[in-house]
Amino acid sequence: MTISNIFRLASVLRGLKNGNVSQIEKFSSQIKGADHKALEKIRNIGISAHIDSGKTTLTERILFYTGRIDQMHEVKGKDNVGAVMDSMELERQRGITIQSAATYTIWKEHNINIIDTPGHVDFTVEVERALRVLDGAVLVLCAVGGVQSQTLTVNRQMKRYNVPCLAFINKLDRLGANPVRVIKQMRSKMNHNAAFLQLPMGLEKECHGILDLIEEKAIYFEGDYGDKIRYDEVPQDRRAEVKERRHELIEHLSNVDEALGEIFLEEKVPTIQDIKQAVRRTTLQKTFTPVLVGTALKNKGVQPLLDAVLEYLPHPGEVENTAILNENKDGEGQTIVLDPARSDSKPFVGLAFKLEVSKFGQLTYLRCYQGMLKRGENIFNARTGKKVKISRLVRMHSNNMEEVNEVMAGDIFALFGVDCASGDTFVNDGKLQLSMESIHVPDPVVSMSIKPKNNKDRDNFSKAVARFTKEDPTFQFRYDPDNKETIVSGMGELHLEIYAQRMEREYNCVVELGKPKVAFRETMMSPCTFDYLHKKQSGGAGQFARVSGIMEPLPPHQNTSLEFIDETIGTNVPKQFVPGVERGFLDTCLKGYLSGHKVSGVKFRLQDGAHHVVDSSELAFFLAAKGAVKEVFDDGAWQILEPIMFVEVVMPEEFHGTVIGQLNKRGGIITGTEGSEGWTTVYAEVPLNNMFGYAGELRSMTQGKGEFSMEYSRYSPCLPDVQEQLIRKYQEEMGIAPDQKKKKKN
Structure with a gap:
């Protein structure tokens, strides 16, 4: 028995003293859960939603009802304990999930691996990597907020990884709860073919239980923690509504399921089993989204949701996972389907989807897709070819670890001391050139x-x-x-x-x-000649060098580079001193005289000069080139360039005008727009200096639904007022009076 089980047994015995007999039953089922179950008895699910929809509270209830924990705590509870899955102190203080947390539990002899993900858009990569390795998901929606910005983002992520989902409308106890409005939003904003499987019995303070539309029963959650479930007949005043909503459910299913469609067209009455099978088939095909209701905080609707997870979401054997065999540099190779059968007949294949540094070293979360892995075996990183010996295999329960001896296909587990990157594939055969599709990582904004x-x-x-x-x-x-x-x-x-x-x-x-500084540049506006003599005599060997030629601007497409050309003929400037001239030019260009930024987009043409047999050296020509560039700064016309970014903004159609107006206000030029399925994409070019703070502004003006990405496009002359501001700021830093005129070199 593991140490964690010994501690849990102690808490169970304390519960027995107080007459809590159900705890020993829960505990014994957990101990049995350590055995490896058949593939059909495994579910890998994620709980995803917009921020503050109740994901962590729902996970806490799931763990309590399945006997994984013996006490429930609130996310921002008065006891200052916090939810089990919010293990980081910052999470408990702020009441938000920052890192996704994994756990596993047993419900009705099924092993459920759960990942609780953050809701805030800033931690979206946590959702990405969770959905990459999960077979199904529970999409939690707030009964008041409905479909919100991050709900749409999570929905797009589920589509990216082909993850089927159940919807759970939470917070029925909140003032203004309206699940009917939420399901309408699911259909209009998310294009989901969604229908109720359950209806609430009362809303807000009057929420007493839920009505099951398929079995036509009322479900009541009694006891201090809602753990005693009572089934009863549907109340008389709700029967007509139940019939109507049940008919609506069958219609939605008939549109996407042939078997139920035939029964519907023949005007036969489908059995409970017919409807359940149709829900399962269409959910797996992602053509239908079953909608369940409840309130996790008030302990209602969680157990039926767990039943729905077992009935309607896929087990690992029903999801096709592929890998690329003998991948080349271009990512091409033979695509093979992995075999999820729980045996050691096939080679082990696992994907590292999350890294975490703990006090014991690097903890790597993996999902096993094929074969099995035992403690003490060797595995190989398919990308680097490095061999690693497995000394410890653990399964995670938030930040607690439970040792296991082996893992099989479908399991989510963690390893210590593995040097790898997120998205690496691991195999137990070093000769197997196999790699799985990596995780989509959004660009920082x-x-x-x-x-x-x-x-x-x-x-x-x-x-x-x-x-x-x-x-x-x-x-x-x-x-x-x-x-x-x-x-x-x-x-x-x-x-x-x-x-x-x-x-x-x-x-x-x-x-x-x-706020980071913007990398401005300085460049010439027109060609300028130079003829500079550097002469220094202080007893003994002196310094003598003369350089003459032209400095001119490069074409706009080359305005980030510098060019040096030696056009000298004869021996006026000996060839061994030319590298000194080039170094002098490049060194001076590291810091311009207008604003202190780099000089770029300039060509230095060395045409002639003079040298002295004794006093000339590479250093003398280096200093002469520096003086020549300074002379051109005083005599020539210069301007400041700024980086222009290519910006792509995606938002719902209704915010199209507002977003374009704001981009114009920031000095942007709109280069194109396109729209599809209620979403619009705007393409623009905007100076980087004007893009600071845009992320927060875009979220506020699009109700959090807008996203943008930007990448460097080119350098372009900045506006006169910006140039003036930069020059004035530099003069103040250098202690130069604003009205002080530049002195030209004689």
């Missing part, structure tokens, strides 16, 4: 400068950054040599703020976040 407040914390800062960038592929870190600052990028301001707080809490490293 917000960047900020970051630095530790105290220099002595730099070591802890680097450790924190190394860990967080490995765990979360949407959290990216880079050093900007142009502006001499470190930049972090993520999915939103909250995303970066959470990581800054985690650095302080977990690594005792206080950091400062700020």
